Amino acid sequence: MSQLHVRQAKAIKGEIKIPGDKSISHRAIMIGSIAKGETNVSGFLASADCLATIDCFRKMGIAIQTDDSNHVIVKGKGLRGLEKPGQRLYVGNSGTTIRLLSGILAGQDFISEISGDESIQRRPMGRIAKPLRLMGGEIQGRKERDKPGELFPPLKITGGKLNGISYELPVASAQVKSAILLAGLYANGETTVIEKNYSRDHTERMLEHFGAPIAKQGETVRLTPAKELSANEVDVPGDISSAAFFMAAATLIPGSEVRIRNVGLNPTRTGILDILHRMGGAVEVENEVIGSGEPRGDIVVRSAQLRGIKIDGAIIPRIIDEIPIIAVLASQAEGFTEIRDARELRVKESDRIKTIAAELGKFGVTIEELEDGLRILGPAKLKGGAIESRGDHRIAMAMAIAGLVATGPTVINDADCVETSFPGFIDRLQPFI
Ligand code: S3P
Numbered sequence: 027m028s029q030l031h032v033r034q035a036k037a038i039k040g041e042i043k044i045p046g047d048k049s050i051s052h053r054a055i056m057i058g059s060i061a062k063g064e065t066n067v068s069g070f071l072a073s074a075d076c077l078a079t080i081d082c083f084r085k086m087g088i089a090i091q092t093d094d095s096n097h098v099i100v101k102g103k104g105l106r107g108l109e110k111p112g113q114r115l116y117v118g119n120s121g122t123t124i125r126l127l128s129g130i131l132a133g134q135d136f137i138s139e140i141s142g143d144e145s146i147q148r149r150p151m152g153r154i155a156k157p158l159r160l161m162g163g164e165i166q167g168r169k170e171r172d173k174p175g176e177l178f179p180p181l182k183i184t185g186g187k188l189n190g191i192s193y194e195l196p197v198a199s200a201q202v203k204s205a206i207l208l209a210g211l212y213a214n215g216e217t218t219v220i221e222k223n224y225s226r227d228h229t230e231r232m233l234e235h236f237g238a239p240i241a242k243q244g245e246t247v248r249l250t251p252a253k254e255l256s257a258n259e260v261d262v263p264g265d266i267s268s269a270a271f272f273m274a275a276a277t278l279i280p281g282s283e284v285r286i287r288n289v290g291l292n293p294t295r296t297g298i299l300d301i302l303h304r305m306g307g308a309v310e311v312e313n314e315v316i317g318s319g320e321p322r323g324d325i326v327v328r329s330a331q332l333r334g335i336k337i338d339g340a341i342i343p344r345i346i347d348e349i350p351i352i353a354v355l356a357s358q359a360e361g362f363t364e365i366r367d368a369r370e371l372r373v374k375e376s377d378r379i380k381t382i383a384a385e386l387g388k389f390g391v392t393i394e395e396l397e398d399g400l401r402i403l404g405p406a407k408l409k410g411g412a413i414e415s416r417g418d419h420r421i422a423m424a425m426a427i428a429g430l431v432a433t434g435p436t437v438i439n440d441a442d443c444v445e446t447s448f449p450g451f452i453d454r455l456q457p458f459i
Contacts, residue, residue, distance in 0.1 A: 030422065030441035032410070032429030035458040037281035037329070042272050042454060044264035046071035046096060047290045048447050049200070050320060052079050052122050053232045054260040055090065056208070058100035059083040060108065060130065061236050063257030067098040069288075070262055074445045075120035082127060082140075085111040102257050105211060110136035114180065117142040119375060119417075119446050122201055124179060125154050126229075129205030132163030133212025134185035141180035145375050145417055152177045153197065154205045161188040161209055161217075190215035190251070197370060198222070198343040200294075203247070204229035210249040211238065217249045225343040226294040231319040232260070263290035263322035267347045268448045270298045271423050274351045275458070276327040277307050278358050278431050283328045291321040297344030299325070301352055305332040305359055332359035334404060338366035346370060349400075350424035353382045356402040357391040358431065365399035375446075376418040385413050385425050389432055408432035414439050419446040426455065 058065030210217025356363030429436030
């Protein structure tokens with residue numbers, strides 16, 4: 027298991043290109059596989075998570091060609107074209123793969139099994155099993171004695187005839203919303219999902235891009251089953267969740283100025299820009315355009331002095347993956363930053379509330395773990411040390427950025443996990459350390 031060594035950095039200047047968006051890359055493979063015809067994907071994120079999605083669809087008979095320049099061709103066989111996999115599907119570390127794919131599998135006329143690594147086997151699946159069962163799917167999973175009513179992978183999914191439902195999401199989750207909508211493609215009648223706080227809407231946008239009859243009205247998304255989806259080109263923008271690490275580095279290291287090109291700017295994902303503005307950050311968006319149904323543009327960031335703020339409510343789903351790096355920003359901001367309503371962090375790749383508090387604490391930050399968030403006092407003089415990623419990619423990368431502003435060397439142990447979402451992170455960091 028590799029280590030990542032980081033030292034205090036000088037100003038970072040110039041242009042940075044960020045790999046493709048993880049959420050959109052997963053969806054391009056999944057929706058491309060069940061559409062009819064050839065889907066050409068450019069800017070695909072060839073990270074461990076998205077490669078796991080490709081592997082699952084290949085095991086169901088879909089031909090998918092990849093090359094070294096992030097170009098993927100998916101030879102979709104239509105809504106009824108998947109074949110029963112000859113073995114258990116393996117999603118590695120990817121929550122998006124297991125939850126979205128379960129929605130598709132619930133609508134197939136075969137039985138399948140799906141599981142993943144140790145972290146996946148601890149992640150709750152009751153949230154997808156409940157609506158998929160209401161639609162008529164049969165989902166079985168592993169139970170744990172101290173978590174009655176919850177379900178964990180491996181999952182066994184007996185697909186069959188589904189009926190559309192109207193379902194109000196109890197937690198803001200794009201993965202749950204997407205599982206229901208993808209199952210809805212196979213259902214009799216309309217499927218409606220109602221969400222109180224908006225989560226990322228890449229599935230809705232991509233289904234529309236592939237010709238599905240889907241409409242959004244306020245908090246309600248409605249899907250009527252389509253006969254077929256038609257293949258389309260997908261140009262994947264850079265991942266704003268990956269860009270966030272370099273946005274934070276440029277903000278915190280005095281004299282920095284970076285332009286991050288072609289970053290996805292879907293409004294359900296841009297909470298990090300709002301947070302940086304509220305904290306006093308110097309961040310601007312330029313050259314905004316729409317491609318493949320998704321807005322994208324350049325983000326320009328200069329170093330700035332930050333102030334602590336309160337973060338809660340509707341913005342939380344829009345920054346859900348950025349909270350580890352926001353905690354690092356907060357450690358350098360004047361005063362208290364309080365993050366609330368973020369209980370979901372406890373069931374991510376690690377218990378991120380616990381992990382952030384423990385690992386950022388090792389740098390000498392005054393940080394308090396709250397039941398549904400964190401309270402952080404800044405500005406703290408960070409001291410480098412030995413950090414444990416706990417197998418969580420976003421923890422590894424957030425702590426690496428903390429290492430850039432700390433005095434003394436920092437080592438991130440178990441750093442291979444950055445491959446989950448950001449291959450090349452270390453190479454992009456190298457010029458500055
Ligand atoms: C994702 C949704 C979010 C996010 C994850 C990717 C997606 O998870 O944290 O990294 O692609 O739909 P939840 O749906 O559990 O909030």
